[in-house]
Amino acid sequence: MLETTQLSHLFQDAGVWSALILACIGTYFWRGLGVYFSGKISQDGELFKWLSAVTYAMVAALTVRIILLPVGLLGSVPLIVRLIVSGLALAVMVSSPKKRMVPALLTGTISLVLYGLLVS
Amino acid sequence: MTLRKAVLLEGAKDALAAPAAVLFAGMLGFGAMGKANGLDMWVTSAASFFMFALPGQVVLLEMVILGASGVAIAMAVTLTATRFFTMCLTLFPQFPEKHRSRYYYLLVHFMAMSSWAVAMKDFPKIDPDKRLSYYTGFALVCWGVSTPGTVLGYLIAGEVPTYLNLGLVFINPLFFLLTFTEVKPRGNRIAIVIGAISGPLVYLWQPNYALLICGLVGGSMAYVIDKHLRNRHLA
Numbered sequence: 001m002l003e004t005t006q007l008s009h010l011f012q013d014a015g016v017w018s019a020l021i022l023a024c025i026g027t028y029f030w031r032g033l034g035v036y037f038s039g040k041i042s043q044d045g046e047l048f049k050w051l052s053a054v055t056y057a058m059v060a061a062l063t064v065r066i067i068l069l070p071v072g073l074l075g076s077v078p079l080i081v082r083l084i085v086s087g088l089a090l091a092v093m094v095s096s097p098k099k100r101m102v103p104a105l106l107t108g109t110i111s112l113v114l115y116g117l118l119v120s
Numbered sequence: 121m122t123l124r125k126a127v128l129l130e131g132a133k134d135a136l137a138a139p140a141a142v143l144f145a146g147m148l149g150f151g152a153m154g155k156a157n158g159l160d161m162w163v164t165s166a167a168s169f170f171m172f173a174l175p176g177q178v179v180l181l182e183m184v185i186l187g188a189s190g191v192a193i194a195m196a197v198t199l200t201a202t203r204f205f206t207m208c209l210t211l212f213p214q215f216p217e218k219h220r221s222r223y224y225y226l227l228v229h230f231m232a233m234s235s236w237a238v239a240m241k242d243f244p245k246i247d248p249d250k251r252l253s254y255y256t257g258f259a260l261v262c263w264g265v266s267t268p269g270t271v272l273g274y275l276i277a278g279e280v281p282t283y284l285n286l287g288l289v290f291i292n293p294l295f296f297l298l299t300f301t302e303v304k305p306r307g308n309r310i311a312i313v314i315g316a317i318s319g320p321l322v323y324l325w326q327p328n329y330a331l332l333i334c335g336l337v338g339g340s341m342a343y344v345i346d347k348h349l350r351n352r353h354l355a
Contacts, residue, residue, distance in 0.1 A: 016163055019190035023180050024170040026198025031228040034208020039220060043213040046347075052240075053311040053346070054339030055206040056303065059233055060312040061319025061334035062175055062203065063296040068320040071182045072153060073282070073289050085290075086297060093298045101138050101298060108294045109287040116283025 077115065085112045124253040131257030139234040140261050142295040144269040146174050149288030151273025152280055153178070157185050161274050168270040172232060172263055174292055176200045199328050203335070204228075207236045211255075214243050219252045230259035237299045307346030314338040 041048055066074075067082055074082070089108030093100045147168055154164030159181065167177045176197040183193045208228060212220075235258055243251055273280075273288070280288075300312045315338045323330040 013160065015190055016160070016184055019184065019188075019193040020163055020167060020171075020180065022190060022194030023176065023197035024167075026194050027171050027173050027176055027201040027204065028229065029198065030201045030204040031208060031231065032225060034205040035212060035224045035228050038209050038212035038224075039217075041209055041213045048210060048213060049305075049307055049346070050340065050343045051206050051209045052305065053307045053343040054335045055203060055210055056300075056308045056311040057315035057318075057338035057342060058203045058206065058331050058335030059237075059296065060300060060315030061322070061338065062200070062331055063293050063300075063319075064316040065319045065323045065330065066175065066293040067297065069323055071178065073149075073285060077286065086294065089294055089298060090301065093301050101295075104298050105138070105142065105291060105295060108298075109291050112290050113283050113287040116286040120281070120283050 077112070081112070081115055085115070123256055124250065127250045127253035128257035131254035131259075132261045133257075134238075134254075135235070135258040135261035139238055139258075139295075140265045142291055143174075143232065143234060143262050144265045145288050146292035147266045147269030148273035148276075149285060149291075150174060150177055150181075151270040151275075152277040152285055152288065153181060153273075154270070155274045155277035157181060159184065161271070164274055165267055165270045169267045171197070172229065172266060173201055173204070174232075196328055200331060202332055203233070204231065206335070207231065207233070211236055211239055214239070214248070215252045215255075216248050227256060227259065230263040232259070232262050233296060234299075235259045235262050237296070241299070241302050241304075305346075306349065307342055310345050311339050311342035314342050 041051070067086055068079065070082075085108050088111055089104045092107045093104035150168065151164055154161070154167075164181075167180060171177055171180070179197050179200055180193055183196060188196075208231070211231065212224060212228075235255070238258065239251075239255055246254055300316075303309055303312060315334050318334045318338050319330065322333050326333060
């Protein structure tokens, strides 16, 4: 009985590792492919402008998805709290034309931690 | 290819200012998440070392917990990594062509959304000849802090109260959100707005292909709008 449990654990581990290895290869595939084709693109051309827009649309979609529809721990925070905290941080960020990254980050992070402390 | 040490160190120093700290915190959060969900420490830290793409790592973790098949996991993660393709296509052409070498295939592993975003913003102000050395230092520091961050997060997971963990998992997406306010080219700003609005909506409809759809359709729309505005300005 013990042996089958160990065996199933072994298979489970092997499954996780193979998923990880495949996922790492998949991730590097895009990086390598990007390097390969990057030599054919001029940074002053229209193609570059289009690719930049595509990339920014992608990373913006990903970022806002993580904040609005998070998986895991962040999902335990109500949407309205996530929105208010993000709004506060953005407000600090744009409140001065100079670099406000660190104060803005601290504002957002600390206010979310305070929320967590209040409900815990 | 020769890298200039002084410039490389300058890049490393700039990375330590904010992006590396943010990544470190994000990786602490990821390590803690791995531990909390019963994942092996080696798997959790290997993900940071070999994949080095936090959103993909979170997808991996979630799907492992849900018991998805290895192939399904690999496909979902690979699809979230599509962004690296166009990130490379927009980053590497900014290095002088004479610097191009096989070294790029190593350097590209150390590229993260944060170092890419900073490069896109700061490269216009940096002498093209210095960019490769600068970026090497910058990206290596970002990557270098990630695995130790993950291991530490894993080890202290039980000691860290949930409310602190909340801050750790939130700091990364917040950082990206804030960097968007520093993007200057109009086409890219339009793309960010379209991507931000369509991202969650398309995700509800097509979770796996959401990034690809938002990027291609939203980015192309932004490009066309910007081009139209540029032409009108010229006319």
